[in-house]
Amino acid sequence: MQKTIAVLLLLHCVIASADEIRISSATAAPGAQVSIDVVHVGESTRSVELSVVFDDAKLDLPVASGVIPNAAQNGAICVRQTRNRVLIVSLAMPVTGQSVLCRLPFQVLPSARAGVAKIEGINTQCYFSTGLINPNCSVQNGSIRVTGSNIAPPIALTPNFQYLYFLLSAQPGAPTVDQLAGFNFSSGLPRPMQGLNVESPLLAGGLLATRARGDFANYLRENPELPRAKLERYALVQYSRTADLQRAKAALLADPFVLAVYEGQPDLVPSGGSNIAPPPGPVGFGKNLQNQYHLTSLNMPGAWAIAGGWSLLGFADSGLHIESAYLKSFTGAGSVGGARIPGGNFLPIYSVDDGDYPESFDLNVDEAQRIPAVAGNAADALACDELDGLPADQFMVPSLAGHGTNASGIAVANGAAGNVEGVCKNCGVGMRKIARASCSTFGEVSVRPTINLDAIPRAITAFADTGSQVINLSFGGDIQTPAIGFCSANPNEATCLALEYARARDVVVSAASGNNRIRIQFPARDDLPIAVGGTDLTGGFWDESPGTPPPFYDNCPFGDGGSMFGNGGECGSNFTVVNGQRKQELVAPARNIRATVYPNKNWNPGISCGDSFGGGSATDGVGICTGTSMSAPIVTGLYGLLRSINPLIRAGNPETPEFGVRDVVVATTNRTQQSLPWNNRFGYGTPDAGAAAAKVIGTVRGQLATNRVTPLFALYSPGATDYAVTATPQIAMALIFNGAAGYRTEPDLFTSFIGADSYVPNYPEFPSSFVGQFLRAPRASAYILTTENAPRTVQNHDVVPLYILDRGRIWPIGCNPGAAGCNINNRDFILLSSVDQMNNAVAAGYSYRGYQGFLYKTQAPGTQALHLKCNTNEDDCAVFIESQRSQFEIDGYTSNFPTASTSILGYAYPSTDSDSDGLVDGMERVIGTDPNVSDSDDDGLTDVQEFPMVGISNSDPCNAIPSTCTAPSAIPLFANGFE
Numbered sequence: 001m002q003k004t005i006a007v008l009l010l011l012h013c014v015i016a017s018a019d020e021i022r023i024s025s026a027t028a029a030p031g032a033q034v035s036i037d038v039v040h041v042g043e044s045t046r047s048v049e050l051s052v053v054f055d056d057a058k059l060d061l062p063v064a065s066g067v068i069p070n071a072a073q074n075g076a077i078c079v080r081q082t083r084n085r086v087l088i089v090s091l092a093m094p095v096t097g098q099s100v101l102c103r104l105p106f107q108v109l110p111s112a113r114a115g116v117a118k119i120e121g122i123n124t125q126c127y128f129s130t131g132l133i134n135p136n137c138s139v140q141n142g143s144i145r146v147t148g149s150n151i152a153p154p155i156a157l158t159p160n161f162q163y164l165y166f167l168l169s170a171q172p173g174a175p176t177v178d179q180l181a182g183f184n185f186s187s188g189l190p191r192p193m194q195g196l197n198v199e200s201p202l203l204a205g206g207l208l209a210t211r212a213r214g215d216f217a218n219y220l221r222e223n224p225e226l227p228r229a230k231l232e233r234y235a236l237v238q239y240s241r242t243a244d245l246q247r248a249k250a251a252l253l254a255d256p257f258v259l260a261v262y263e264g265q266p267d268l269v270p271s272g273g274s275n276i277a278p279p280p281g282p283v284g285f286g287k288n289l290q291n292q293y294h295l296t297s298l299n300m301p302g303a304w305a306i307a308g309g310w311s312l313l314g315f316a317d318s319g320l321h322i323e324s325a326y327l328k329s330f331t332g333a334g335s336v337g338g339a340r341i342p343g344g345n346f347l348p349i350y351s352v353d354d355g356d357y358p359e360s361f362d363l364n365v366d367e368a369q370r371i372p373a374v375a376g377n378a379a380d381a382l383a384c385d386e387l388d389g390l391p392a393d394q395f396m397v398p399s400l401a402g403h404g405t406n407a408s409g410i411a412v413a414n415g416a417a418g419n420v421e422g423v424c425k426n427c428g429v430g431m432r433k434i435a436r437a438s439c440s441t442f443g444e445v446s447v448r449p450t451i452n453l454d455a456i457p458r459a460i461t462a463f464a465d466t467g468s469q470v471i472n473l474s475f476g477g478d479i480q481t482p483a484i485g486f487c488s489a490n491p492n493e494a495t496c497l498a499l500e501y502a503r504a505r506d507v508v509v510s511a512a513s514g515n516n517r518i519r520i521q522f523p524a525r526d527d528l529p530i531a532v533g534g535t536d537l538t539g540g541f542w543d544e545s546p547g548t549p550p551p552f553y554d555n556c557p558f559g560d561g562g563s564m565f566g567n568g569g570e571c572g573s574n575f576t577v578v579n580g581q582r583k584q585e586l587v588a589p590a591r592n593i594r595a596t597v598y599p600n601k602n603w604n605p606g607i608s609c610g611d612s613f614g615g616g617s618a619t620d621g622v623g624i625c626t627g628t629s630m631s632a633p634i635v636t637g638l639y640g641l642l643r644s645i646n647p648l649i650r651a652g653n654p655e656t657p658e659f660g661v662r663d664v665v666v667a668t669t670n671r672t673q674q675s676l677p678w679n680n681r682f683g684y685g686t687p688d689a690g691a692a693a694a695k696v697i698g699t700v701r702g703q704l705a706t707n708r709v710t711p712l713f714a715l716y717s718p719g720a721t722d723y724a725v726t727a728t729p730q731i732a733m734a735l736i737f738n739g740a741a742g743y744r745t746e747p748d749l750f751t752s753f754i755g756a757d758s759y760v761p762n763y764p765e766f767p768s769s770f771v772g773q774f775l776r777a778p779r780a781s782a783y784i785l786t787t788e789n790a791p792r793t794v795q796n797h798d799v800v801p802l803y804i805l806d807r808g809r810i811w812p813i814g815c816n817p818g819a820a821g822c823n824i825n826n827r828d829f830i831l832l833s834s835v836d837q838m839n840n841a842v843a844a845g846y847s848y849r850g851y852q853g854f855l856y857k858t859q860a861p862g863t864q865a866l867h868l869k870c871n872t873n874e875d876d877c878a879v880f881i882e883s884q885r886s887q888f889e890i891d892g893y894t895s896n897f898p899t900a901s902t903s904i905l906g907y908a909y910p911s912t913d914s915d916s917d918g919l920v921d922g923m924e925r926v927i928g929t930d931p932n933v934s935d936s937d938d939d940g941l942t943d944v945q946e947f948p949m950v951g952i953s954n955s956d957p958c959n960a961i962p963s964t965c966t967a968p969s970a971i972p973l974f975a976n977g978f979e
Contacts, residue, residue: 019045019126019134021101023052023119023142031110036119036142038102040093045134047091048101050124056084058112058146059119062105071102078102108146117144148443161238162245163264163358165207165454166195166252167492168233170224174257177211177235180204195255199239199248207234207494209352209361209458210465214719216737227500231461234494236264236358260492264358265453292421293537294410294589294634300423302690306697306704307787309424309641310801310851312728313411314350314463314471315633316456317404318435318449319367322346324621325417326409326596327429329848334364337842340835343414343425349847350430350466354455355437365433367401367449367598375439384439384447398437399446402598402610406625407474409596411637420595420622423637423689426788426801427644428850430468432459434475451475453495456523460498464505465738467731469643471502472636473511473529474629476521485582487526499528505733506767508643508651508662510636512628513584514574517545521574525582527655530662533683534573534590534631539670541681542590542626543572573628576680583655584683586635586665593630597623638665638689644853645696645786647710647728648950650767654684661696664952668692697787698953700927701967707791707799709909709922709949710853711763711780712879714756715743717827721811723753723878724829726804727784727853729766736766741825745776754880754887756781758911761918762950782866782881782908783922785854793928793966794861799854800833800906805846811875830868830897831879833905840899855906862925863907868900869893881910919944928967929957937963 019042028034040048061068063080071078076090078101090101108117119142126137168174175192183192185201196204212220212232220229239248245263252261295301320327322334327346331338335346351365373385373396388397412429415421434455437447456473463471487496502509511524513533524531534542576584594614597603599621602610614624642661643649652660666672671685678684698705712725713732719741726732735743746755756779764777785791790799806829815822830846832838833855842848856863864882871878871892878893896903909922917934919942929936929943936943937960946957958965 019043019137020140021048021050021121021124021126021137022140023121025119025142025144027145027147028108029147030108030112032108034106034108034144036104036106036144037100038088038104038121040090040099040101041097042137043097044128045126045137046093046129047127048093048125048137049087049089050121050139051081052086052088052102052104052119052121053084054086054106054119055117058109058117059106059144060109061086062107068102068104071104073100073103076101078104106144108144112146117146119143161202161359162241162243163236163238163454164245164249164252164261165234165236165264165494166261167230167259168235169257169259170221170229170233171257177204177206177233180235180237181206193255193257195252195258196237198251199243199245201248202238202240204235204237205358207231207236207458208461209354210462210738212738214742216742227497227504228461230492231457231494231497231501234457234497238358260490262493292594294593294630295421295423297535297539297589297686298423298634298638299688299690302688303638303641303693304425305690306693306706307641307645307789308426309637309644310426310428310853311424311469311640311644311647312347312350312428312430312467312731312850313424313636313640314430314432314459314466314468315404315408315411315636316432316434316459316463316471316473317407317475318401318451319353319355319365319369319433320346320405320408320429320431321368321401321596321598321621322348322364322366324405324409324596324599326413326420326422326621327405330842334366339839340842340848341414342835343416345412345414345422345426345428345850346408347428347430347848347850349849350428350463350468351432352462353433354458355433355435355452357452357455357458365404365431367404367433367435368398368601370395370397371437371447372396373439375441380439380441383441383445387445387447396437396439396447398449398601400449400603400605401601402603402623403449403474403625403629404431404433404435405596405598405621406593406603406609406623407472407629407633410593410630410633411472411640413596418622422595423634424640424644426851427637427640430463430466432462434459457494457498460495460502460509464498464502464507465734467726467728467734468507469647469728469730470508470510470636470639472633473509473523474632476512476514476524485526486522495523496526499523499526503528503651504768505730506651507730508639510632510639512632515570515572515590515627515629516574517543517572518574519577520582520584527582530585530635531582531683532628532632532635533575533584533587533681534628535587535682535686536591537589539686541573541575541587545572570627573631573681576683579680583678584680585654585662586669586684587682587686588631588634589686590628590631591626592624593626593634594622594624595630596621597625635687638687638692641689642692642696643728644851645693646708646949647786648763649696649952659951664695665692668695695952698927698947699956700929700947701956701958701963701965701969703792703967705791705927706787706789707926708786709783709920709926710786711760711778711911712782712784712853712908713745713760714779714781715745716751716753716755717741717743717825718751718753719823719825720808720827721823721874722827722829722876723880724806725782725831725879726829727786727802729778731804732778733766733768735829741827745779754884754891755779756911757883760911761913761920762944762948781884781911782864782879783911783920784852784866784908785856785926788854791926791928792968793926794856797860798857800857801854802831802833802852802905803838804849804852805830805832805838805841806849807841807844807846809845809875826875828876830877831866831905832868832897834900837897837900841897844898855908857906859907860925862909862921862931864910865904866906866908867903868897868905869903870895870897879905881908883910915943917942917944919947919949923947923949925966927957928965930964930966933964936965937961 121139329344413422509529511529514521609625650660668691669685811826921931939960
């Protein structure tokens, strides 16, 4: 009892001596003028300084910066400092009970939507007359309630159907997805499984767009617990809108052939006050940012001095501007056909619009494509129809666009088109559009994008299936983020299986941590992706909270408490709130990232993200955005660059013993270089791209190497009658596992073909959890260069890029499918080194698939010609090295590629290892070690131990004396460092 009384007395004393800054509140209509008073109440404080932040999506002041006319009261100073901040200083307040400091003359913007515009005090400092701080000075915040209709958040059109997704068992008697897809539910026949006997299903199908075939399908049936095997057995069933979905779900859960059931998930939509994070969530602030500071923050110039990168990146996002000069790869509409645009990196062959899945899908991934004008009623549909200026054309155009354009441009924008550069200049980008647009007439007519959660596992699986080396996921939500890991609690959920499948294919996944100053969101919260948080322009942790500590974000000063379009809780990067939970792995710049945006469109006009912001015209397709949605593609581009310098390095994980490229980045971050440990906000730090690239390329005789070699994996498909080569393990695995007719690495008892000369040294298997008869050891007859820089050890020999293309057509042309000798799986993968030849190939029906490393333009010592020759009887062209030419010519490969005057693409190294040290001669020639001596510097370590082709260089193979290395010594400098 005595302790309670003491506490009450203490509280009474605090209250008695407390002063307060009160900000008044008001109600006003859009367009109205309204005054808000900032008032000091109390008698202890004699001077005060504070900042007032306000919602500038709804409010404005009469001056852009400087002293606010007629605002100051009682000797105070009232200055507008920034876009949404006012500084108030009063040095001599009167000894009274109440004193107005500033009377702020706000105008409610005519475009302001109904709701509350917050006005809040931050950074408050109150002082006694002695100059000491008054610790008992608090702030009472205010607001302006904007009148008008009660505007609900935009919602998608209520679909005509509802869906359940379920995982079929592999036990005997269980139906297959194909059997369900082929069943006519209106036929009156017995249903394929008892769980479908209620609520009258309309139809069924599979989750995946492309199913496994041939050897791969057989292997998955034999190994039913693999993630890809489960994805193969994932089905969906469609019900009418009036069906009792819970009853249908219960019936499926009771079915002995069903392992898991999930409802079709609602779109990620703006929802004030909910725990659903906004869809891909950039938050933009400043204007007129002309430079791309994030590139220097990551030391990208240091990395570009080593390599520009050429990996294949997959983006699951809102689409992109398919005509962007910074992204477009060919002059044809949407980069399909026409002439090659130098530096263009958008790859339509890897791009699909799954935004309306499972209702429909198409191949147009443009963010602002015209779509049918539909809504809940005819009047609403007409209103949205009129937005495009073409009334009654029955189409509508999204009002907001640019997120996917911004994210992909951050990673791969072509600097040759203007003053915007991507992190990985030559990386190709495939886009799986997972956003759909719907008509909204709540308060204002608009066509708003939302993220279709059911399309996400399809996108991730498709990128892993087709050979992406890095996948970018710039979205997230707490809806799938319980206190424990979502995937550990739901291992059979489709997105979790897709992430595990990407892990099995050795794909690096970069995901945005989130923008709400709370715990890391899903999918970044899963164990597989790299959780990427955000920093600001100074390199500090991005947090624009007015002071309330996380995990609370109600006081973020810029909007409607969680709405993507009003900004709400998005005012800082998410992080590891509780140590022991998902670790923030890296941070990268998130604030005001200048890159490509959709021309004449804004993703979020209320928070300065789009073409209207960041300088230039509002139609130039360049602007700024802020958020971890921007941080993630910065990291994605970096990993693309690193995985092109050495495509054989595994993904790795700094939290596991498996070493890989992720460990390299962690080992070279700014924090690691300062010997700072992991931090719950900064993670392991901000990447140093130059240091990471230097680590991957390696050091010889005290200098960075300027190039490396990597194998051209040799493959053949009897079913497609196609020889193919590729420089990345991921594309090789895509052909082996997912081709229309599976590719193989060597002949077998049933099929003979011209095999590669030898296995790849120290690379006995592809980085996959799959094994089996169809997955043999990798082989290669030729080794190519990985960077565009001529090796220091090879003088006067320029390099040229290789491009990969393919064509599929029925052969012979005009034959009847099903007839003997009519091959519907006919395919032809080729490499080209001439842009003119590539233009001809595209005109002949080939699809461009990006870069595949580099060749010497002229013959360098130790190289052989790399040929492209065709067998017109098989409708196939093959790439092979000179030592194989006679074999291929005997097999009918005697014709030059159409319109080509020579079969020679350039010059590559053969698969020889003269000193049998496990390092091919080509690698030794490029880095400068001796191809005929296993230990070039005679230090007791073989060259391959010091400078492996597959891993990371751990010591200098030419450091000791004597040495038989051909690598030149470091150039000496004068004492002062200048020549």
